[in-house]
Amino acid sequence: MRTAPLTGTAPPAAAPSWVIGDVTVHRIDEIPLPPQTGPWLLPAATADVVAEQGWLRPDFADHDGILRIDSHSFALVVDGLRVLVDTGVGNGKTRANPAWHDLRTDYLERLAAAGFAPESVDLVVLTHLHTDHVGWNTREVQGAWVPTFPGARYLTAKAEYDFWAAYDMDEARRAMFRDSVHPVEEAGLLELVDVPAGGVDIAAGLRLVPAPGHTPGHVAVQVNSAGATALITGDCIHHPVQLAHPGIGSCVDIDPEQAEATRRSLLASLADTDALVLGTHFPPPTAGRVVTMGDAYRLEPVPGRGAVAGV
Template sequence: MNTAPADRTDAAAPAAAPSWSVGDVTVHRVDEVPLPPGTGAWLLPEARPEVVRQQDWLYPDFADRGGVLRLDSHAFALTVDGLRVLVDTGIGNGKERANPAWHNLRTDFLERLTAAGFHPDSVDLVILTHLHADHVGWNTREVNGEWVPTFPSARYVTSRTEREFWSTYDMEEARRQMFRDSVIPVEEAGLLDLVDVPAEGAEIAPGLRLLPTPGHTPGHLAVELTSRGGRALITGDCIHHPVQLAHPAIGACVDIDPARSEVSRRELLASLAGTDTLVLGTHFAPPTAGLVVTHENGYRLSPVPAAPRTSPR
């Protein structure tokens, strides 16, 4: 699980973010850091190499020939109805974390976000699929020794069920630290909005809907985007890796409710299979996006490559 911090050592401008068109909306993937090779075996212990190797379609993008899974940390940025939106905020820089692969990172995430056309001061809405350390880290950045909101003009949104669950949870110190540096400063700034998300979902802007996908955490959300007949679905951690399409019963070691997580995953995949909905995996390695198609006794991901990289106008 050890990995060296991703440290920017040159002054070159970051490459333009990969993107996909969904109707009139462009969704940008803003890269933070590839996760180390040991992540998959730890996170999805039932995705053993022999299980992974049975799915040839996972190669070469989502796994290597030895059955080692590839996973990434990234966010998605888009503009809808005039709102500049960021979905999840990754691990963050300079955060004290128990996981050595997440500890004290020094990445160029904000430069990449800005290069995609989303300067932190311009972001209007930050959607948090759930409150785990690798999804809330860039909520804040350190300024003069204090953690302050990275997106000071944004409304940060998560499920009320999610926040209320953690408010009564007996946290270990590492999780308390994460809340101290990445959640509580946003609350104290009055920027965190809690949303009630019924079974049918909650529309928070025209064409942008939060869908309940509980299990990984009690208030976990997926994010649905619709525009001019196009549809996309950002998975959050309901699905960590495409191997779970072939084997929906494979869950994450950190699922709060593994049985409910499997139900959410199966229901979501069944609703996506055979449709033209673009699925964007929050931890899927490039090409990151694809269509869900039936395959053997489960599903597989048919990749949809990102558009050619071009600099934003």
């Protein structure tokens, strides 16, 4: 799949947002991923398994049992800092996955329209160092990859960075590090954070929560404000079908057993509370609350402000 180059002049649609106490979290859309993503990414989420969960339709799956999966970021202002959580796939990058290859999206225009011009971003939080979470770390300028957010600190867990530094990567992953991670590091903008078992505050109201398994240093991002809480999932939960079946894992989980244990622990802690879950790959309505359903869970959707049908 290739996203067509921009040809129109219409302004980007308003970014849906959710209010968490005194903090507003904006969803910054990049692309919907193609239908074949679900069977590849979550192979145990077969059409029959999906069809058993009527609450997934029509928002999170179509009537043929095909999962809907998106790529987007979240942007918020907390403690006076303009924060971006994950940076998607990026434009113009050579990728083995055709759905990610040489994209031409209006992501930066959407980000700016939400009030987060690249030069204004203070902090970029990377839940983990996978291709579809670090792409907009950089953009191409005169043939070179340079940091997209030149005034920002880029944070990721030290355990995450150390794992990949010692990993025998294939060429596709090495290329991703060359164009999307190393330029940030070489610019002195990459900051590695020790994330203990209980999590760590990186700003007032913003906390990194360890969520290992998908990758060893994967973190979720917790927002706390005025008694309200939200959790940005990263890839510890790829899709709401995993609430009904927490044992369904991703084909790219580094440690599937640990990934499942993390997912079950997080879901148990969120169930039947007022905490809002913001799914990094959840399609619209993207957010919801975890509700106990038998011996598992379902997602009770909470549409964002400014969202329209299907957005």
